[in-house]
Amino acid sequence: MEKELSAREQTIPKLREIFRQNGFEGTSLSEITNQTGLGKSSLYHFFPQGKTEMAEAVLHDIDQWFNENVFLPLRKSEEPVSGIHHMFKEVNRYFKTGDRICLVGAFALDNTRELFPSEIKDYFKIWVDSLAWAINKKYPHKLEARKLAEETVASIQGALVLARAQNDTKVFTRIMRRLEKRILSEIDG
Amino acid sequence: MEKELSAREQTIPKLREIFRQNGFEGTSLSEITNQTGLGKSSLYHFFPQGKTEMAEAVLHDIDQWFNENVFLPLRKSEEPVSGIHHMFKEVNRYFKTGDRICLVGAFALDNTRELFPSEIKDYFKIWVDSLAWAINKKYPHKLEARKLAEETVASIQGALVLARAQNDTKVFTRIMRRLEKRILSEIDG
DNA sequence: GTCTATAGATCGATAGAC
């Protein structure tokens, strides 16, 4: 039995990519109508609060995806190493090996973050917490595991910045490989 | 003999902070007139091409600062370790221990980068090149030195993202300390 | 160089018919 997606739900992935390309302030409603094919009235029908509600829905969607495909597997996998490997694989896939940016990170950089402070804060907190938890299972020093997790998440964000700046996805994949290798060597060593 | 700064030059640091707060698209001319005290006519007198020229001037100003205070010292210092230490000290100071973001990184993330592609590309290229050069002086594996430099610059960018997202500058200083320590241990070890 | 005034486009958002 296929899940029927409402028109609202079908719109969210498109909105996500539009915000990713243009940022929150750089995205206009007419751009959204152009790229979604939905008129303004339809957009306001689905998202009565307008652009802010659209971005909120996108952030919620991103949050769900990461919870399901990254954060929970880090907690659930029997073997932390495989959970961590799974994280790198999924994150690499999600960001299309560096071709896509992280919308949450982009929102964090300018005053857009004041519109969605808790969504932005929680996304990174849960990511760091989950990764730290997985590392800590193998690596007994709790504080050090946390620092390693924090640095890894930050480096992934920075790798996206550099890949976009240089317009070169290889920068991203290169850094991702190093990060995974470092975690594994810290855990095993 | 004091250097006389032209009115245009005096405006640039203010513009820099305004763009940092709001992003390029999020910055309006009326916001600029409010925060600089200059009327629109004065702004267009100094920057005939408008907002784009203002951002260009800011990027050029940032570029100069990093060349003078970070990139050249990395090349010039007799002892690479002290050049690298100097980089971390200055970068930490420049970003006010994580309270400020990197405007070039922020511009890179959305389609603002299409307005200033070479400025954005060069900033990171020169940074990575200079750091790789300094590392390579002590650490003979050229390719590995480059990768370490690339990862370090990316991690600094990511640390800024995380610090802003969490609204906690300690995240930034913590990661900066780890990065410097790692480079030193790779060089010495 | 700076002022006032304003053009012309686009912004987010809404009303009302269907």
Next chain:
DNA sequence: GTCTATCGATCTATAGAC
């Protein structure tokens, strides 16, 4: 749910007096 029409505000940018 989607259409057309439109509101008032704001946007970038310019004109012309001083």
